[in-house]
Amino acid sequence: xxxxxxxxxxxxxxxxxxxxxxxxxxxxxxxxxxxxxxxxxxxxxxxxxxxxxxxxxxxxxxxxxxxxxxxxxxxxxxxxxxxxxxxxxxxxxxxxxxxxxxxxxxxxxxxxxxxxxxxxxxxxxxxxxxxxxxxxxxxxxxxxxxxxxxxxxxxxxxxxxxxxxxxxxxxxxxxxxxxxxxxxxxxxxxxxxxxxxxxxxxxxxxxxxxxxxxxxxxxxxxxxxxxxxxxxxxxxxxxxxxxxxxxxxxxxxxxxxxxxxxxxxxxxxxxxxxxxxxxxxxxxxxxxxxxxxxxxxxxxxxxxxxxxxxxxxxxxxxxxxxxxxxxxxxxxxxxxxxxxxxxxxxxxxxxxxxxxxxxxx
Amino acid sequence: xxxxxxxxxxxxxxxxxxxxxxxxxxxxxxxxxxxxxxxxxxxxxxxxxxxxxxxxxxxxxxxxxxxxxxxxxxxxxxxxxxxxxxxxxxxxxxxxxxxxxxxxxxxxxxxxxxxxxxxxxxxxxxxxxxxxxxxxxxxxxxxxxxxxxxxxxxxxxxxxxxxxxxxxxxxxxxxxxxxxxxxxxxxxxxxxxxxxxxxxxxxxxxxxxxxxxxxxxxxxxxxxxxxxxxxxxxxxxxxxxxxxxxxxxxxxxxxxxxxxxxx
Amino acid sequence: xxxxxxxxxxxxxxxxxxxxxxxxxxxxxxxxxxxxxxxxxxxxxxxxxxxxxxxxxxxxxxxxxxxxxxxxxxxxx
Numbered sequence: 001x002x003x004x005x006x007x008x009x010x011x012x013x014x015x016x017x018x019x020x021x022x023x024x025x026x027x028x029x030x031x032x033x034x035x036x037x038x039x040x041x042x043x044x045x046x047x048x049x050x051x052x053x054x055x056x057x058x059x060x061x062x063x064x065x066x067x068x069x070x071x072x073x074x075x076x077x078x079x080x081x082x083x084x085x086x087x088x089x090x091x092x093x094x095x096x097x098x099x100x101x102x103x104x105x106x107x108x109x110x111x112x113x114x115x116x117x118x119x120x121x122x123x124x125x126x127x128x129x130x131x132x133x134x135x136x137x138x139x140x141x142x143x144x145x146x147x148x149x150x151x152x153x154x155x156x157x158x159x160x161x162x163x164x165x166x167x168x169x170x171x172x173x174x175x176x177x178x179x180x181x182x183x184x185x186x187x188x189x190x191x192x193x194x195x196x197x198x199x200x201x202x203x204x205x206x207x208x209x210x211x212x213x214x215x216x217x218x219x220x221x222x223x224x225x226x227x228x229x230x231x232x233x234x235x236x237x238x239x240x241x242x243x244x245x246x247x248x249x250x251x252x253x254x255x256x257x258x259x260x261x262x263x264x265x266x267x268x269x270x271x272x273x274x275x276x277x278x279x280x281x282x283x284x285x286x287x288x289x290x291x292x293x294x295x296x297x298x299x300x301x302x303x304x305x306x307x308x309x310x311x312x313x314x315x316x317x318x319x320x321x322x323x324x325x326x327x328x329x330x331x332x333x334x335x336x337x338x339x340x341x342x343x344x345x346x347x348x349x350x351x352x353x354x355x356x357x358x359x360x361x
Numbered sequence: 362x363x364x365x366x367x368x369x370x371x372x373x374x375x376x377x378x379x380x381x382x383x384x385x386x387x388x389x390x391x392x393x394x395x396x397x398x399x400x401x402x403x404x405x406x407x408x409x410x411x412x413x414x415x416x417x418x419x420x421x422x423x424x425x426x427x428x429x430x431x432x433x434x435x436x437x438x439x440x441x442x443x444x445x446x447x448x449x450x451x452x453x454x455x456x457x458x459x460x461x462x463x464x465x466x467x468x469x470x471x472x473x474x475x476x477x478x479x480x481x482x483x484x485x486x487x488x489x490x491x492x493x494x495x496x497x498x499x500x501x502x503x504x505x506x507x508x509x510x511x512x513x514x515x516x517x518x519x520x521x522x523x524x525x526x527x528x529x530x531x532x533x534x535x536x537x538x539x540x541x542x543x544x545x546x547x548x549x550x551x552x553x554x555x556x557x558x559x560x561x562x563x564x565x566x567x568x569x570x571x572x573x574x575x576x577x578x579x580x581x582x583x584x585x586x587x588x589x590x591x592x593x594x595x596x597x598x599x600x601x602x603x604x605x606x607x608x609x610x611x612x613x614x615x616x617x618x619x620x621x622x623x624x
Numbered sequence: 625x626x627x628x629x630x631x632x633x634x635x636x637x638x639x640x641x642x643x644x645x646x647x648x649x650x651x652x653x654x655x656x657x658x659x660x661x662x663x664x665x666x667x668x669x670x671x672x673x674x675x676x677x678x679x680x681x682x683x684x685x686x687x688x689x690x691x692x693x694x695x696x697x698x699x700x701x
Binding site for chain 1: 436
Binding site: 364369372376388389391550554 | 629630631633638640641642643644646647648665673678679680681683684685686687688689690691692693694695696698699
């Protein structure tokens with residue numbers, strides 16, 4: 001039975017994690033996402049579903065716990081905020097190399113360094129361009145509501161297991177901390193050992209039975225020729241994601257002369273800007289990428305081909321996603337960035353002003 | 362008696378365990394890693410737990426342990442094997458989980474993961490091979506390198522001023538409530554191999570019985586890193602390594618053993 | 625005199641010539657060959673097979689598991 005609750009984005013993520021039948025969560029406290037582990041510890045999911053929740057000694061340990069559980073074919077999650085995600089990147093790179101499915105939430109705060117505890121979107125590059133070492137990609141989902149903080153858990157596991165690849169939910173301090181109405185789907189059962197062996201038995205370390213060869217989880221290959229082949233396989237997988245997994249939302253783009261591109265909480269601000277601009281007669285639209293990798297490049301190219309004159313990338317960063325907009329536009333229209341840094345959330349009128357001065361002119 | 366009358370299947374008394382693969386070991390001639398692998402896998406075979414044993418290989422010389430141990434294995438990031446093993450044990454409590462780690466992996470980069478897994482009393486077996494050097498990367502100083510010992514990063518010998526003192530991880534983890542059996546062994550003689558194997562077997566049994574973390578150190582040689590012949594390196598190990606890392610039981614069944622009882 | 629007799633079989637291709645078995649053997653059965661195997665290592669062989677008691681000391685300390693040991697009662701003459 002669906003249930004409606006009022007809760008924080010972080011709590012919605014945690015509740016959804018239990019409801020999708022996750023096997024384990026490993027985390028470490030950091031503001032502004034500590035509610036995730038606090039909620040899980042309070043809810044005692046081991047009583048509800050048998051789900052394991054463990055507070056690790058560090059983000060580094062937590063992501064390697066995720067590696068271990070994912071390698072056993074289990075549904076496993078972790079969450080952190082920017083500095084903690086930096087620590088997790090080594091493990092994420094190993095997971096991408098070893099092709100392990102898992103869900104990682106980043107509730108982004110202002111950086112660099114210890115930065116602030118206020119919301120930011122300055123981890124875009126880190127999330128969509130790889131972040132850790134080596135040629136790898138994560139599929140990145142960007143929620144812009146508490147509802148999506150819950151819904152994307154199931155979506156993320158779905159693609160993570162389909163591609164055997166880590167998936168990041170790239171949120172921010174606004175979405176993690178704000179309270180909204182959220183509708184939950186009914187509780188799903190955790191996978192049984194038989195189901196795990198049936199689905200993931202070809203690779204997961206569930207114990208070497210007499211009927212099969214041993215399973216090995218590793219990202220190492222001592223031979224460069226074999227490593228290149230492995231890289232080609234990974235790249236083919238990312239290409240498949242680009243073909244099949246792009247998600248976005250459009251607002252009033254049909255007749256738009258100008259388009260704002262914004263994700264997460266910036267998309268909510270840009271929506272308000274859109275209302276004001278439209279009431280002033282400005283023909284502007286809003287594209288909200290839901291997947292940041294793969295990126296809605298083709299959609300942006302369509303806009304260009306349909307005569308859109310300019311794009312404004314609105315991000316709480318010094319301008320990161322704007323590079324992907326520029327790559328898509330490829331010099332055929334004006335592309336500008338507007339953003340605030342360090343934990344400052346821009347207002348809709350600020351964004352409108354940027355639109356009028358930087359793009360429309 | 363003719364050899365062919367002796368070499369018959371019914372007279373077989375020792376052969377490599379089936380829990381090891383046929384793959385040729387990547388270790389240098391005379392390296393204790395091979396023997397440590399062998400007895401670990403023999404213990405698993407003798408306990409009849411091959412199907413439910415999952416191992417975690419480290420970064421270092423034994424990074425390829427998964428090529429040789431014929432059980433399901435995961436290769437962990439440098440130092441993180443105890444975290445990986447923690448998760449495996451937590452999500453599959455019915456399985457038997459072990460890590461196999463060297464001194465660089467366990468006592469340097471993985472110190473935090475080692476101590477916290479032991480402190481939580483994770484029901485895992487940790488096999489710690491200590492040869493006082495980084496072998497894989499070409500003989501650099503390890504946290505366990507002896508005082509005065511030369512390595513490629515302590516070319517004039519280790520000093521306390523420059524490098525601090527050799528770290529006795531095994532004595533350290535024995536102090537933690539979560540550890541159940543903690544002991545130090547070697548695998549360079551028949552007698553020592555037998556003792557080490559007995560300890561490993563008990564460790565697996567007690568981990569299976571959920572008694573806490575089982576920690577078995579194996580002081581070993583690194584003839585390439587130490588720049589000695591295998592036989593000489595074992596003699597040097599007896600004289601120098603055992604003096605600082607004395608063999609014996611440090612904690613048994615959850616109780617610290619009196620140091621004077623050590624052999 | 626021992627009532628048992630043993631014998632070892634060395635996997636020549638996998639032997640790395642470390643000589644730990646030579647040291648481990650309590651009855652001086654084993655020596656290293658003068659010739660080398662495909663990898664260039666001298667390998668273990670029984671120079672003194674009559675003295676082998678099949679005690680397995682050599683195989684137990686062999687890091688590469690290349691020694692297989694057999695043991696039987698001595699045939700009475």
